[in-house]
Amino acid sequence: MSNADTRYLFKRYNTWWVKVAVPKTLREELGYDLRRSLQTHDLDKAQELRWQVVEQLKAKIDQAKSQESLDLFSVPEQTVTQYVPPTDTANPQYYHKVVECQHACPAHTPVPEYIRQISQGNYNEAYMLNWESNVFPGILGRTCDRPCEPACRRTRTHEKAVAICRLKRVTYDYKDDIANLIPTPEIGNGKKVGLIGGGPASLTVARDLVMMGYQCTLFERDPQAGGLMRTNIPSFRLPEEVLNEEVDQVLNLGIKTVFNSEIKSMKEFLEKDFDAVFVGTGAPKGRDINIEGREAADKNIHIGIDWLTSIAFEHTKSVGKKVIVLGGGNTAMDCCRTAIRLGAEEVKVAVRSPFDQMKASEWEIEDALGEGIPILDNHVPKRFLIKDDKLVGMEFEKVEAVFDEEGKRSLVPTGDDPIIIECDDVLVAIGQDNAFEWIERDIGIEFGEWDMPIVDKVTFQSSNEKIFFGGDAAWGPENIIWAAAHGHQAAISIDKFCKSSDLYDRPEPTTTLISQKMGVHEWSYNNDISQAKRFLVPHADQKNALKDLKMEVELGFDEITALEEAERCLNCDIQTVFSEDLCIECDACVDICPTDCISFVHNDSEENLRNKLRIPAINLNQQILVSEELEQTSRVMVKDEDVCLHCGLCAERCPTGAWDMQNFLYQEAKAYS
């Protein structure tokens, strides 16, 4: 198996695919590579089928190449200058995109708003804003993958992003009893929804629907709800009390639970009397590694996520002295840190790729390294070494990443001697897959190429109209915040389905835009930009932490630090709103703007307009705000949103109030309001 010829082949969800790299010059047109599924799980068959497909894909590339050389000789079309129309700020997505953290959050949590609530000491309100959007503030504040932080404007105006995730945790840590703030579900509407799997996606669907009076029943194969949050995230990262509190907060709204009941047949399940079914069973199957010695060493080789689960439920309480963890993702990081806490003396992580291309989040890698766990990169596992029927070590081949002309990476052996590492146990954390063996193929759920159900990207509905999918079960492994986002959308669809309305008629977000002016120079937000550097979160004493599987490593901000960190937020949701009819073109805003965002120029095509600003707006990911033509000079006001500090100085220096700072609150639509 290991010596199989897999040129042009790769495997996704057990299905073999062909992949042909696209030359750099054609990537804009064709993408990074061309792929086609061979629709088979069998390697031999795939090897046989591939050449024809490879030829076809190569022909497509050649065709594009000849087209490109033809284009070089053709006369370019006369360009007609197109003026940029005035920006439609009534479209909620314009200002939403300015609030980059919120826009990047799959659940569109109103980040600056809850951070401001923290600044004002309103931890309960801050918590509830989160609870509405992402259901698990305390859990996510410890475990979120933080897509918001790389999006934070501060990474461009200063250095490091606001510690958004850790501030979310602050809302949990410092809230009071919020039981009376949680809304009361409506009286039952008689509709019944069955939820399979008790993870974050199902819990989100259940919460949204139970609020509207649906009777929700949740089926979970484990003895408690929580899904991967319980089984895969070790308690030194997520204490059980936090998990239980937030899971129970949902369940206590009146959700029926059936634990220890793995659904083995969808067909049978459908016989139950549910109006709609939601599948949130995650991606529960850890990938295995098939190399020499795998079977012989079976006793000491553990699949990462299964191993973590058995620890969570206290079935496994020990591990060998020497442990190798295979893989470079977050599960690998959790495995190695758990192994140390179970008493392993020598834990090593071996990863195929170079260190800087590892999949794990930067902070998870830092934590593992901080606990003294070496990460051996460029190590490709070759075989398990057995002595006297017992696993004694592993052999690795040292490789290096080589990029070809097209920028495609391949891991090429360096030719060094094989590396032997002794070990007693190996934890395999090289990815996870979905498992839908329990869904019969004749019940109207169509399955696609990767052995995955076909799920509508907007409605989360499968081809069986009463069955909905979400979370990792829909399109493969993601993280908790995505599950929550999916859950909200699926709940909207289920509600619409039960009311027989159009599933594609999605509800609009709720937005408000309110002036923050309090006086001549006073705003109801703090516009004095903090120059503080990102504050570090304190950690528990390592000596003790490494001995205790349940001792939380990160301690969270103390209150003072939390307030200072909250001050680092630039308040990007306080929008610079421009009214052209008030503008007298005095240039006061242009002169005061610390980051030269504002220009008054003659309108032009977007490209030209972006280039003739005070400082060219070359960051095309960022929008420009273009006004109507101004009365006195026929110019337009153009504001580049890229590095605006939202300090409000433009509005303070504006003599006519043509600029105003207005709080834009965007709330993503949910099933219940």
Place this chain on the structure above:
Amino acid sequence: MTYIVKPKNHHPLLEKNELGLTRRDYEGAVSTLCAGCGHDSISSAIVEACFQLSIESYKVAKLSGIGCSSKAPAYFLNQSHGFNSVHGRMPSIATGAAMANHELLYLGISGDGDSASIGIGQFIHCARRQLNMTYIVENNGTYGLTKGQFSATNDLESKSKYGDDNLFPSIDLPSMAIQLGASFVARSFSGDKEQLVPLLKAALSHKGFSFLDIISPCVTFNNHNTSTKSYDYIREHNDALSRPDFVPSGKEILTDYPKGSTVDVPLHDGSLLSLEKISENYDPADKIKAIQNIQESQRDGKVLTGLLYADPEAKDLKEILNVSDKPLNEMDLNDLCPGSEKIKDINSGLK
């Protein structure tokens, strides 16, 4: 006025000049003038001009008198020397300072009250003497600091904000300056930086007395619809003579105007002010034509802007007086006080 300090953060792509400084390094304190004041735009244009010329701030002396305009030097070049003098007496202070150390760049900021009323005598003699300085009048036609009375530059037909008639004709400072012998005279508008910045750069590079009359609307007292110094009035009546382009010493002329349509004014330091003619009858080297142009546009109810007159070859005060090349403040006691023997020699030569 603004309570917070302007954040020090700047755009990551903010340009640097030959000294490695950004435009932000030439700023001063946050203005305490009314929001929308033309003076703030002028401050910003001065910042831009000094940045583009790569001027070392510590080689600049900012001098001013009294008035809103005279507060402005606090809002730019915060690493320069500064002197906020008695009302209308800035020219005397500038003359004294320039005599003591002619190696600094003298930048006088004055207003229509400071220069056209209380200080007009000082202004006249400063221009007449060709003091090597840039003299800016931030001209808003009103006494803003004392709540909006007419100043001496307010046009006869321009009523006050409260409807009062103006009883006296206005003083036209550029015409006076040309007559008095100033060797660089221009008028511009605070709301037109494309014109103002190159003119400022040329004025700062010119040797001799450079006079800039900059119309600078007072948003609080003189921006109403019967004013002739409001943003919209000036924009509507602006009669630009030329489109200026400042070409620093050793740099190529990059503008591509048709032949014959430009007038070039080579400046003392090797730089060049290249002007695209807008008005046909335009020759900034011709004093008489310059005054005629001003008079005609005034008659036609227009506001003439651009470089009005320049004589780059004129002598400045230092040359006229034949003062030592070594600044007085760098001379030691022996040079400054040559002793009684030397005095005797001089005296005997006068017998």
